[in-house]
Amino acid sequence: MGSINAVVDLAIEDGIAVLTVDNPPVNALSADVRAGLDDGIRRAGQDPKVEAVVIWCAGRTFIAGADITEFGKPPRDPSLPALLDTIEACPKPVVAAIHGTALGGGLETALASNWRIAAPTAKMGLPEVKLGLLPGAGGTQRLPRLVGVQPALEMITSGTPVGAKQALAMGLVDEIAEGDLKEAALAFARRAVSEGRPLRKIRDLKVDATPEVFAEFRKANARKFRGFEAPEACIQAVEAAVSLPVDEGLKRERELFMKLVSGDQSRAQRHVFFAEREVARIPDIAADTPTLPVAKAGVVGAGTMGGGIAMNFLNAGIPTTIVETQQAALDRGVATIRKNYESTAKKGRMTQEDVEKRMALLTPSLALEDLADCDLVIEAVFELMEVKKEVFGKLDRIVKPGAILATNTSYLDVNEIAASTSRPELVVGLHFFSPANVMKLLEVVRGKETSKPVVATAMKLGKTLGKVAVQVGVCHGFVGNRMLAARQREAQKLLVEGAMPWDVDRVLLDFGFPMGPFAMGDLAGLDLGWKKETSTSSTIREILNEMDRRGQKTGAGFYDYDENRKASPSPVVEKVILDFAAKQGVERRQISDQEILERCLYPMVNEGAKILEEGVALRSSDIDIVWIYGYGWPVYRGGLMFWADLVGPAVIAERMHDFQARFGDDFKVSPLLDRLAKDGGKFADLK
Ligand code: 3HC
Ligand code: NAI
Numbered sequence: 001m002g003s004i005n006a007v008v009d010l011a012i013e014d015g016i017a018v019l020t021v022d023n024p025p026v027n028a029l030s031a032d033v034r035a036g037l038d039d040g041i042r043r044a045g046q047d048p049k050v051e052a053v054v055i056w057c058a059g060r061t062f063i064a065g066a067d068i069t070e071f072g073k074p075p076r077d078p079s080l081p082a083l084l085d086t087i088e089a090c091p092k093p094v095v096a097a098i099h100g101t102a103l104g105g106g107l108e109t110a111l112a113s114n115w116r117i118a119a120p121t122a123k124m125g126l127p128e129v130k131l132g133l134l135p136g137a138g139g140t141q142r143l144p145r146l147v148g149v150q151p152a153l154e155m156i157t158s159g160t161p162v163g164a165k166q167a168l169a170m171g172l173v174d175e176i177a178e179g180d181l182k183e184a185a186l187a188f189a190r191r192a193v194s195e196g197r198p199l200r201k202i203r204d205l206k207v208d209a210t211p212e213v214f215a216e217f218r219k220a221n222a223r224k225f226r227g228f229e230a231p232e233a234c235i236q237a238v239e240a241a242v243s244l245p246v247d248e249g250l251k252r253e254r255e256l257f258m259k260l261v262s263g264d265q266s267r268a269q270r271h272v273f274f275a276e277r278e279v280a281r282i283p284d285i286a287a288d289t290p291t292l293p294v295a296k297a298g299v300v301g302a303g304t305m306g307g308g309i310a311m312n313f314l315n316a317g318i319p320t321t322i323v324e325t326q327q328a329a330l331d332r333g334v335a336t337i338r339k340n341y342e343s344t345a346k347k348g349r350m351t352q353e354d355v356e357k358r359m360a361l362l363t364p365s366l367a368l369e370d371l372a373d374c375d376l377v378i379e380a381v382f383e384l385m386e387v388k389k390e391v392f393g394k395l396d397r398i399v400k401p402g403a404i405l406a407t408n409t410s411y412l413d414v415n416e417i418a419a420s421t422s423r424p425e426l427v428v429g430l431h432f433f434s435p436a437n438v439m440k441l442l443e444v445v446r447g448k449e450t451s452k453p454v455v456a457t458a459m460k461l462g463k464t465l466g467k468v469a470v471q472v473g474v475c476h477g478f479v480g481n482r483m484l485a486a487r488q489r490e491a492q493k494l495l496v497e498g499a500m501p502w503d504v505d506r507v508l509l510d511f512g513f514p515m516g517p518f519a520m521g522d523l524a525g526l527d528l529g530w531k532k533e534t535s536t537s538s539t540i541r542e543i544l545n546e547m548d549r550r551g552q553k554t555g556a557g558f559y560d561y562d563e564n565r566k567a568s569p570s571p572v573v574e575k576v577i578l579d580f581a582a583k584q585g586v587e588r589r590q591i592s593d594q595e596i597l598e599r600c601l602y603p604m605v606n607e608g609a610k611i612l613e614e615g616v617a618l619r620s621s622d623i624d625i626v627w628i629y630g631y632g633w634p635v636y637r638g639g640l641m642f643w644a645d646l647v648g649p650a651v652i653a654e655r656m657h658d659f660q661a662r663f664g665d666d667f668k669v670s671p672l673l674d675r676l677a678k679d680g681g682k683f684a685d686l687k
Helices: 029-046 080-090 105-112 127-131 139-147 148-158 164-169 179-192 212-222 232-245 246-261 264-278 304-315 325-346 352-360 384-399 414-419 452-464 480-497 501-511 518-522 539-544 571-583 595-612 619-630 640-647 649-663 671-681
Strands: 008-013 015-019 054-057 092-099 102-105 114-120 123-125 298-301 320-323 362-365 376-379 404-407 427-432 441-444 468-473 559-561 567-568
Touching: 008 029, 015 029, 015 179, 029 054, 029 080, 054 179, 080 105, 092 105, 092 179, 102 105, 105 123, 105 139, 114 164, 114 179, 123 164, 127 148, 127 232, 127 264, 139 148, 139 232, 139 246, 148 212, 148 232, 164 414, 212 232, 232 246, 232 264, 246 264, 264 619, 264 640, 298 304, 304 320, 304 325, 304 352, 304 427, 320 325, 325 352, 325 362, 352 362, 376 384, 384 404, 384 414, 404 452, 427 452, 441 452, 441 619, 452 468, 468 619, 480 501, 480 518, 480 539, 480 571, 480 595, 480 619, 501 518, 501 595, 518 559, 539 571, 567 571, 595 619, 595 640, 595 649, 595 671, 619 640, 640 649, 649 671
Parallel strands: 015 054, 054 092, 092 114, 102 123, 298 320, 298 376, 320 362, 376 404, 404 427, 441 468
Antiparallel strands: 008 015, 427 441, 559 567
C-alpha cells in the first residue's frame, strides 16, 4: 500500500522525491496509477523539501504501457496525456529510472520526464502499432524530437523495442546505470540539482525532415504495412511532429489515436494480444502441474519437417539426435539444416560461430537405438499409419521409460498411434507447421490417454522453442488442417463453376492473406500425396500433375513461372479448367469476388463451430491463434472466429442456407452456428 494510493507511493529520500509505481504484474498505467502519479508529481512540485523527482517502479519492470483492458471502456481522469503534461510542467528535475521494459505509455512517461536512466538489461519501445494503435500520449511528437525522424519512424511503426546500449547510442536514454539503478537515478537527480542544470524538455527540441523522408519510408515498407491502418497513422503523426507546433502536433496525434482505438482493426489486434495469453490456460490442467524435463531430444525422419523441427531444438540449445533409415537421406537432411543456418548467417542475422554451435548440438544417426536416453522423441516420418505404428512400437521398446513420444502427424489418429505403445499416457501430438523452423504455431494434440503433465510439458516446450502452443483434440486434421480442407474444397469447386485460380487468389490476397490457395499449392508442390500410378485425371490438380505442372519446382503449376519465379496467369491452365468443366457438363458462370470470399471462408467458420461443439478446440480465440500463426490469417482481422463474430453468425448462417439450397450439403449449417444465429450470440461469448 503506497502513501498516495494502493498502487503509488511517495517517499522523500534526502531531498529527492521517489515516486514508486507498484501495480503488478507489469505496472500498467491504470486509472489509479495515473491518478497516483499525477498527485505525487504535484505534491513533490509544491513541497519545498523536495528538490527533484525520481519515477521508479517496483517489481520486474518499469511501466509496460497503458492498461489495455481499459481501452473501449469509459475514460477516467486523469487521462495519460494530462498526466504527462503534469510531469513535463513539474518545476523540478524529473528522472525516470527504467528497468525491465518501458513500453508504450511507459516510455511516453519517460519521454515526458527530463532525463532517463536505464538498467543495462532494460528495453524500451513503442509497441502500440502491434495493437493497431499509435503512441497516443506524445510518443510520436517527443521521440522524433529526441532521436530524429528516421529512427523514430522505425521504432514507432515496427513496435520493436531497443536495448539500453542502443538507446544510449541513439540518445533515447542519458545514462546506463552500472550498479544499483535506483541509487544511480538518485545520484543523477542530485547532480542535476547541484549543477543547476536547466530542465531539459523534449517538447522544446527541434525536429526536421524533408517530405521525401516520409515518402521513401512509405515506399520501402509498403509490403509490410499492406492492409494495416495503424502504420500509416503513425507516419502521419510523425509528419505532424515536423510540420506543426508541438501542442498542435499532440492534438493531431490524439485525434489519430482516438480514431484507431475505436476501430475494428485495433479491437482485433487487442483481441489477439489477450487470445495469445489465454491460449496457455487449460481449464483442467492447473498452472502448477509438474512438467517433465526436456534436456535431450530425438527426431525421427530428416525430411521437410524433421529437419525444421530439429532446428527448433538446436536454437533452444537442446542437444538433438536425428535418425533416418538411409545414409543419403540423413546427409541430405543435415545438409539442409546447415544450409538454412548458413543462409541466416549470410544475411547477418547469426554469426558463423552460432552456426557451428548449433550444428555441434546435432547428432545424426541411422539407429533408433541412439534415441534411448532422450527425454522426448518426435516422429516425422511418412504420413502412413502402418509406418507410424511400426516406428512407435520400436521407440517404445528402445527409449527410456518415462520419456515422451510425440508425433508430428498432420491428420492421423493420435489415439491409434498411442495404442501401439505400452505408454499411451506419454504419447502426444506435436504438430509443427511448415517451414517448422519459421512458423510459430504448434498444435499440441491431446490424446484420450495423454497425461496432464505431458500436456503441460508440451505447452511449456512450445514456449521454450519460441512457438505459440495451442491444445487441440484428436480428429482428422486437428483444428488448422481440418478447417483448411473446407476452404480447399470450395476453392477447387469455384474453378469448375466459373472462377480462375488467379481470381480466387486475388480475393484472398486482398482480404489480407499472404497468398491465395493456388499460389500456396504451387509453392508447396502440387504433387504432395500424389502418385503417378494411381492418378486418373479426376481433378484439375491431378491433371496438372500428369502434365508435369507440379508447382514452382517444375516452373509451372496453377500459374506459369519465369526464371525469377514470378507467377503469371496460365492460358494452358485456363484451357485445362474449361475442358474439365465441359467434361463435367458444368455451364460456367460469372462468380463475384464477394461470392468467392464467402464460399471460401464461411464453410471454415462452420467447421470451426463444429470443432467447438466437439470440444476439439477449447475456445474460439484458440482457433483464431491457430489461423494467425499457422496460416497467415491477417492479424488486423483478429482471427477467423473473431472475424465471424464481426460479420455476425446470423449473416453467415443465412448465406450458408442459401448456398446449401444451391450447392448441397457441404454448406449444412452446424447446430452451434445455427443456435448462435437464432439467439444473436457470438462465438467469443461461449463458455
Ligand atoms: N495492460 C494490461 N495488461 C497487461 C499489459 C497492459 N499493457 N501488458 C501485460 N499485461 C498483462 C498480460 O495480459 C498478462 O496477464 P495474465 O497474466 O492475466 O495473462 C500479464 O500482464 C503478464 O504479461 P505477459 O504474460 O505478456 O508477461 P511477459 O513478461 O511475457 O511480457 C510485457 C511482459 C513485455 C510487458 C508484455 O506483457 C507486453 O508486451 N505487454 C504489452 C505492452 C504494450 O503493448 N504496451 C503498450 C500499450 S498501449 C499504450 O501504451 C497506449 C499509449 O500510447 C496511449
Ligand atoms: P518427408 O517425406 O519430407 O520426410 C519424411 C522422412 O522420414 C523421409 O526423409 C524418410 O526417409 C524418413 N523416414 C521414413 N520412414 C522412416 C523411419 N522408419 N525411420 C526414420 N526415418 C524415416 O515428409 P514431411 O513432409 O517431412 O512429413 C513428415 C510428417 O510430418 C508427416 O507425418 C506429415 O504429415 C507431417 N507434416 C508435414 C507438413 C508439411 O507441410 N510437409 C506439415 C506438418 C506435418
